[in-house]
Amino acid sequence: MGKTLYQKVWEAHAVRELPDGRTQLFIDLHLIHEVTSPQAFAMLKERGLKVAFPHRTFATVDHIVPTHDRREPFEDPLAQAMLEALRKNVAEHGLAFFDLDSGRQGIVHVIGPELGLTQPGFTIACGDSHTSTHGAFGALAFGIGTTQVRDVLATQTVAMNRLKVRRIEVNGRLAPGVTAKDVILHIIRTLGVKGGIGYAYEYAGEVIDRMSMEERMTIANMSVEGGARVGYMNPDATTFAYLEGRRYAPQGADWDRAVAAWRALASDPDASYDDRVEIRGEAIAPTVTWGVHPGQSAPVDGRVPDPAAFPEEERPQIEDALRYMKLRPGQRLSEVKVDVAFLGSCTNGRLSDLRLVARHLKGRRVKKGVRALAVPGSQAVARAAEEEGIAEVFRQAGFEWRAPGCSMCLAMNPDRLVGDELAVSSSNRNYKGRQGSPTGRTVLASPLTVAASAVAGRIADPREVFDLGGAHAAD
C-alpha cells in the first residue's frame, strides 16, 4: 500500500510518541510575526531558555504596519511598540528579520514562498492559522498558538495529533472568470466550515494540476476556513519551476538532489485516504459570501438565500447572518451596494492577482463613492507591480495603491471599515467585525469580482463587467 505525502512527511519528522498520545514533531521552518511572538519570547525568557536553532526561524512584520505612511514612529504607539519588541527579540536571539527597510518585508505567507524559504517536504509552523498557505508546495504547514511558538523556539518541535487525510479532486475545467478563489469558496460551501475538522486536505485533479503556484496558494490558504488545519498539493514541475533560483532554495547540485527527493514525496498512486471528494470545475461560478462565515456563499449572479428554504435548525443562524449583513432574503446579490473594495491579503495579494486585475481594469474607473484599496502582499510584489506598470493602472482607475501588509484583512493597522460599511474583499474571513468596525460587513470574493464590484459600485459579476464571455445562469 502506498503512502500519502502527509504520511511521508509526518514520519520523516516524528521525533517520538509522547505520553499523551501525541507526536513530537520536528519543525524545519518556523516563521514569526509581531502579533503572536512577543509573549512567546517572554515565556522563553521566564524559563531561562534560548532559541534552540536560530537558523530555522525567520521573522517579518505585517499585521500592524501602516500602508499609507510608514515613517516611524507610527501614528499608533501600540503598533510601534510591537515592531520594537520584534526588533529587540530577533536581535537578542540572532534571527533573520525582514524589516521594513529590507526590501523583502511582506505578509508572512507571501514572503515565505517568494524567498524560497517554503520548500516541499518541510514541516512549517507559524503563529498564524493561514500557515496552511505553504502547503501549496507539498509542505506540511500549520498554524500554532503562542505557547507553541514558545515550544518551537525552545525545542524546534511541537506536540501534534496526526490528522486524517481527505483527497479533494477538482476535475474538468473552470469557466472564464472563475478563479482559484472561487474554487476554494465553492469547496468550503460544499464541505462546510467544519467539514475539515480533524483532516488535512490534499488538493488534486486536473484543475489543480493546471494551476500556477500562486493559484494553489490561494486554495491552500483557505483550507483553514474549511476547518482543515492543513491543506496541501503534491509537488510537481510547476512547484520546482517556481522555486528554482529563489534566494533560500537549494542551488547547483543540491538543487537536483532536492528535486529528486521532492518528487518522491508526492502521494503514491495507490495511497489510501480517509475520505475522497470529487468536484467538477464546470460547476463552479464566481462566488461571493452573503453571510458571516466563509461557507455562507452563493454564485455572484445568484440571490441572497431565503431562510425558509433551509431546515428549521439552520434558520436562526442564517437569519442572524442576514440581519447583520443587512440583506433581504431573495434579494439579487448584484443589487447590493458596495462602499469599499479591498484587494490584498495572504489569500490574493500576490503579483498574479494584481496582474490579472490590472489587465481588465485598464481604462476603467472605480465608481464614485467607492473607497478602493490595492495592497500588495510584499515589497517584492510592490516593486514588480511598479515595474510592470500595474501599480499605475490601479492608480489611474482610482484605487489607492498602498504599501505591503495585512491591511484591511483584519484591520490591526489604520485601514478599516467605518460603521456598517460593506466591503467586497479578496481576503479570507468575513466574521462579524473582522475588518475593524464592529458593525462592518465583509463580502469575500475573488480579485476579479472585487475589481468588477469597485467599478460597478455594487456586487458585480466580473464576466459581465469585464466582458469575459462564458455562459452564466440567469435566474
Next chain:
Amino acid sequence: MPPIKEIRGRGLPLPGDDIDTDRIVPARFLKTVTFDGLGDALFYDERYDEEGRPKDHPLNDPRYRGAEILIVNAGFGTGSSREHAPQAIRRAGFRAIVGESFAEIFFGNATQIGLVCVRAAPEDVAHLMATVMERPETELVLDLAAGELRYAGRTAPVFLPEPVREAFLEGRYDPLEVLLNAMDRVRELDRRRAAPGKPGLY
C-alpha cells in the same frame, strides 16, 4: 504545573454556535506585547456599544460575576490560531469551558495553558444552560477524575480525549518539559535535515 482534578464554581452561559476567535477577542486587542489585561477585551464588541456603554450580555450581568465555568454550544473558538482567545478567557477568571464541541486549534491552545475544555451532549448542555440562566448561583463541580459534571443534584457525563484528561490529572498539560527531554534526537534531525539555504534531507 499543578494537577487539575476538579473545578468548582458558578457557570456563565454563552449560547450560540460557531463563536469565532474574532468575537472572543476582536483583532484590535491583539495589539499588545503581553497577555496581561486581556481579560477586559473578552467579547468586547458584544459587551459594549460603540460609545463604550455596556450592552446586555452575560459577562456584564452582575449575577454571573465571579463565574469560573463557561458554558457554550457547538464549534466554539473557530477561526484564527490566536492564543489571545483562551488567554482572555483564562484571564477573565474562567478555569473551564463546557460545550458541545470546540475548534481544534482553540482546544489545543486552551489545553496548554490549563484551561479545561470538556464536551457534553447537546441535551446536557441545554439543561445546564437553562439551569444556570434560571439560578446563576448554582454551583457546578467539574470532576475530571470521574469524567462528570455535577450540579443541582444532577450528573452529566463530560468528554475529553483520554490523554488530555490524564495530562490534566497529572499536571502535564504544558508539554514543554517533555519536549525538552528529547533534544539529542532533535539535534540529530537538525543536523541531517535541510533548512532554508542549507542542503540536507527532505
